[in-house]
Amino acid sequence: MKFLEHAGQYFILLSKVFARPEKYYLYYRQTIREIEKIGLNSFGIVVIISIFVGAVITIQTNYNMENPLLPRYLVGVTVRDSLLLEFSSTMVALILAGKVGSSIASEIGTMRVSEQIDALEIMGVNSASYLILPKIVAAMFFFPILSLLSMFVGIFGGYLTCLFTDILLPSDFIYGIQYMFYPHYIGYSVTKVFFYAFIIVTMSAYQGYFAKGGALEVGRSSTKAVVYSSIVVLLANLILTKLILS
Amino acid sequence: MIEVKNLTKKFDDKIVLDDINVTFEQGKTNLIIGQSGSGKTVLLKSIVGLFPVDKGEIWYDDRQYNALNFKQKKEIRKEIGMLFQGGALFDSSNVQENVMLPLDMFTDMNLSDKLDRVNFCLARVNLSDVNRLYPSEISGGMKKRVAIARAIALNPKYLFCDEPNSGLDPQTGIVIDNLIKNITEEFNITTIVNTHDMNSVMEIGDKVVFIYEGKKIWEGSNDEILTTDCTELNDFVFATNLAKKLRN
Numbered sequence: 001m002k003f004l005e006h007a008g009q010y011f012i013l014l015s016k017v018f019a020r021p022e023k024y025y026l027y028y029r030q031t032i033r034e035i036e037k038i039g040l041n042s043f044g045i046v047v048i049i050s051i052f053v054g055a056v057i058t059i060q061t062n063y064n065m066e067n068p069l070l071p072r073y074l075v076g077v078t079v080r081d082s083l084l085l086e087f088s089s090t091m092v093a094l095i096l097a098g099k100v101g102s103s104i105a106s107e108i109g110t111m112r113v114s115e116q117i118d119a120l121e122i123m124g125v126n127s128a129s130y131l132i133l134p135k136i137v138a139a140m141f142f143f144p145i146l147s148l149l150s151m152f153v154g155i156f157g158g159y160l161t162c163l164f165t166d167i168l169l170p171s172d173f174i175y176g177i178q179y180m181f182y183p184h185y186i187g188y189s190v191t192k193v194f195f196y197a198f199i200i201v202t203m204s205a206y207q208g209y210f211a212k213g214g215a216l217e218v219g220r221s222s223t224k225a226v227v228y229s230s231i232v233v234l235l236a237n238l239i240l241t242k243l244i245l246s
Numbered sequence: 247m248i249e250v251k252n253l254t255k256k257f258d259d260k261i262v263l264d265d266i267n268v269t270f271e272q273g274k275t276n277l278i279i280g281q282s283g284s285g286k287t288v289l290l291k292s293i294v295g296l297f298p299v300d301k302g303e304i305w306y307d308d309r310q311y312n313a314l315n316f317k318q319k320k321e322i323r324k325e326i327g328m329l330f331q332g333g334a335l336f337d338s339s340n341v342q343e344n345v346m347l348p349l350d351m352f353t354d355m356n357l358s359d360k361l362d363r364v365n366f367c368l369a370r371v372n373l374s375d376v377n378r379l380y381p382s383e384i385s386g387g388m389k390k391r392v393a394i395a396r397a398i399a400l401n402p403k404y405l406f407c408d409e410p411n412s413g414l415d416p417q418t419g420i421v422i423d424n425l426i427k428n429i430t431e432e433f434n435i436t437t438i439v440n441t442h443d444m445n446s447v448m449e450i451g452d453k454v455v456f457i458y459e460g461k462k463i464w465e466g467s468n469d470e471i472l473t474t475d476c477t478e479l480n481d482f483v484f485a486t487n488l489a490k491k492l493r494n
Contacts, residue, residue, distance in 0.1 A: 023350060026350055110337075114334060115334040116334045116335070119328065119330060119336075121323075122326055122328045123324070123348050123351065124326075124351075124352065125347075
């Protein structure tokens with residue numbers, strides 16, 4: 001019953017979020033700010049994690065493929081497909097659920113408990129739309145860019161590993177990266193991230209928007225935002241993979 | 247003028263406001279007083295529509311607010327200014343952006359006119375050279391004044407203040423109180439102030455409504471408070487030893 005109550009409240013919130021904006025240029029201005037907060041400020045973490053994960057996948061794959069019957073370039077193929085199919089979409093989304101999701105829930109939750117949302121409502125502003133819609137647009141626009149960035153940086157991390165160690169010739173790695181490349185993997189990955197962005201922002205905003213009490217509750221809503229959006233991202237991953245790749 | 251008729255509000259089965267009838271007059275500073283937990287804030291938030299009421303009517307002049315649809319309510323909300331207990335300034339916006347938000351949302355003024363209006367409102371609350379500062383960079387009293395400036399930006403017909411001088415020293419509290427009273431008279435606004443501060447009551451209370459355990463049990467002027475025979479009100483007004491000594 002509780003689940004149905006939350007689901008109903010979530011969809012009512014979404015209907016408010018997608019109401020007609022009062023002033024488009026204000027929403028545009030907010031969206032630009034959110035692109036900086038949600039997107040640009042996540043560049044660093046995505047680059048650092050992707051480069052290390054790309055390097056580690058290369059080492060692990062190489063370790064498991066030390067068989068003379070297997071061509072060496074298969075390491076490159078595996079690294080590329082691992083990054084394109086799963087890491088740069090789902091794993092990056094989980095990282096962003098932690099960083100962006102908790103930030104959104106705590107920001108909106110703090111606004112709720114400090115009556116800033118009430119102040120917007122009193123002014124006659126649709127607070128749900130004004131606060132959440134720009135975040136959704138910013139995330140759906142920028143998360144795919146972060147995912148693409150993660151693909152390139154991850155592969156670059158693998159290349160650097162080959163360059164600075166003797167586990168694999170860089171030329172084999174490059175050949176593997178290019179071997180049997182299916183461009184639609186990128187489309188598949190970006191499509192998934194597009195959905196994940198919506199899930200992470202709306203679920204986190206929901207937790208913050210209905211926060212009650214004080215700092216403790218805001219902290220709890222922030223934790224719930226990360227946990228629930230991560231679970232739904234994983235569920236969406238399963239469904240989208242089945243739908244797109246079948 | 248704001249009129250409340252037979253207002254009842256429950257949270258689950260607990261009655262928080264019980265059959266409240268009161269009229270708040272235009273151009274006057276109307277005070278709602280009572281102990282913490284008596285239902286003052288719930289009454290104020292019910293009047294502005296933040297809490298739906300279970301029974302009763304709320305009239306803004308000739309419009310029954312709680313019978314209007316969302317769009318019609320929105321129109322009235324543009325005529326409302328509200329000062330929250332903590333100021334409720336938007337942390338991520340500076341002072342100028344905070345005061346300008348209602349103008350951005352609901353007017354077609356150009357930037358220069360909006361800036362003029364922002365500066366006028368800030369000057370009206372005796373603030374200058376703070377436009378670029380963020381709420382975290384100003385004092386509690388300044389936050390309240392910025393919140394008042396934001397509340398009056400759209401020339402409201404109705405002003406609501408929830409414990410405007412809580413957390414302020416008595417001198418700053420009086421400054422805020424007088425500011426509210428002056429603005430009320432200057433712009434002929436219907437102002438409702440929620441407080442449990444007796445300094446405010448004596449300083450600015452044109453009309454005072456006393457709420458006790460969710461019921462309105464007394465109303466009158468601030469002069470009449472001192473001579474009332476309402477026991478609960480006397481217990482509230484003369485709660486401190488100093489007040490008791492002064493009374494005797």
